[in-house]
Amino acid sequence: MTSPDPGLDPGLDPLPVPEDPADLPRDSPLRDSLLEERAHHDACRAALAAMRADAGLQVVTGEDVSASGADAEVLGHRLRSRAEALRELPDGPLFFGRLDFDEEAGGEHAGLTHHIGRVRIGEHPAVPPLVVDWRAPVSRAFYRASARDPQGVAVRRRFGWAPGSRGDSADLTGLEDEHLGRGESRWSDLVAREIERPRVGPMRDIAATIQPEQDDLVRGEPSASVCVQGAPGTGKTAVGLHRAAYLLYTHPQRIRRGGLLVLGPHRTFLSYIAEVLPSLGETGVRQSTLADEIARHPVTGTDPAPAAAVKHDARMAQVLRRAVYGRVDAAAADDLTVTDGSSRLRITGAEIAGIVTDVLAEEPPYDVGRERVRSRIARRLQARAERCGGPRPASWLRRAERSRPVGACLDAVWPGTRPEEVVAALLGDPAELARAADGLLAPGEREALRWVRPPRSHRSARWSAADLVLLDEVAGLLARPQGYGHVVVDEAQDLSPMECRAIARRVPFGSLTVLGDLAQGTTPWAARSWRVQLAHLGKPDASVVPLTTGFRVPGAVLALANRLLPRLGTDVPPARSLRRDGLLRVRRADGDLTAAVVSAVRDALTHEGSVGVVTADADTARVHHALTTAGLAPDPRLSVVPATRVKGLEYDHVVAVEPAAVAAAEPRGLNRLYVVLTRAVSRLDVVHARGLPWEE
Incomplete structure (x- = not known):
């Protein structure tokens, strides 16, 4: 968010107003504006209902169209996709902003008024739309125009809707105007309240609150790969999803022809973000984890840490290549x-x-x-x-x-082979492993890789998660996989070199949006340099853009987390927050840590919003049992989450239990603790009995 310009105009009252505008004074400009905008919203709802009905009728008509099989199939797919997108559009306000263009500014929009929303709504293709899609070129001025550069905009209006509105026009309760054409600007209270609104349920889109630096990333060229180094609360995940929606809107044939894939770190995270793209009018986008993408077999085996580390090492790519092509004689x-x-x-x-x-x-x-x-x-x-x-x-x-x-x-x-045969022979035959790894892996590393009890054949092998990465590498050596047009990769700092190669194989000619934070790297092979990681991803020339201004995490919380940065071994600038609200409390438990946690959670539940209790993995069951015994769980607002599963999630109130235990639980425990502390978007309680890692 940018600071307001020196000249501020109060515009229209941005605060909530009576549900019935008639309760306002008759000479209030807000009264007339609210009535006018509510009427426009009613017209938009009627038009959207007609669009949905028309799309369904087109599908029925298209099924009877006389055309070649291929043409009919393409037409049918397009019609069904459009109908599905309109049908799955969640209920909610149909616009969040308005642009009034100056009549004297010139250009095709001079003197026109455009409402800005998540999808285009029109009564007929030949007449101007009632709502312009936020991704349309004209909408960019909503995010970029300022008093210093009005871009032809005389007035920018923002709308305030009741929290949780499902699109009833009566829920439009506030307005803000910025008279940019007069060189006047204001800090948006409506935007601030939307950003700070308590988080309950899945992630929301940010179409109404995109900031200029985020907009630059969202509207980047489709052929350009970009890496977003985003500090906590800077909206990097939302930027990646909105970039996906933007690319699908502006380059539909190019992107849909190859397909668009969103890769998240785990299924809990995918559930959290699942509603964002549909809310922006985009359905049919594959959202998956890398583990699901490469899952040739169920994971039934486990690797000791030394074996997993070697299997994820970049040198394994050459070992496997030797193993494959060594079969040629x-x-x-x-x-x-x-x-x-x-x-x-x-x-x-x-x-x-x-x-x-x-x-x-x-x-x-x-x-x-x-x-x-x-x-x-x-x-x-x-x-x-x-x-x-x-x-x-x-x-x-x-x-x-x-x-x-x-x-x-x-x-x-040149014998035929399968990935399973190659990997099983490599891990089960010391001679084969020695030949393929000669000069690449040390004897101790080869010993760590070797199966102690090789299966009778690859068909009875118990494959580990790391083995699936090796199998995917071999599959890529045997035959090139089908690629995607664009892939969004979140939490990319945690990917191993071999996992990066699996993603690179899926975008040989497409582009990547890479999202992550080096400070939040928690896997044993987590990246310490984006340049190295991008080379593994096959996009060494991708631009790296930092986002350091936090909009969601309060300043006090970020200041506490920043105290860990010098000990994390990464060159990451400290994050700063525009929020001066929020609450940070550090509670030392005198004796009974569990009782102190129960007390902190009881206090947290008196506030509005979600509550996340984050513990070291070994303590999660015990803490959950204590909260259940105390009658606090189950509660739809309360989640008890192990530290290893909290990445990418956020809660209004976080209770961080025993930071020292989180830090000591794994080699990158301090990075994990940095993640835990920055999940709070309103309040953070740190409950501890042992010393605090940032004070050591």
């Missing part, structure tokens, strides 16, 4: 003889070895290379046959490619 080529009628067609082993060597030099995916060898052997046979008996039809070539002699030769020099 040009020296195994023998002379090949194929019978063609009364003729015997012969290719020498040296010729076959030359074909294999040439294909290897081309560095194709393994399965592609295998088929190239097959094809070139068959064509060599075809040339022999044609010298003896003239041209051969295409069917002859296909039979030659699939003949038993050619298949046996191919299996000898």
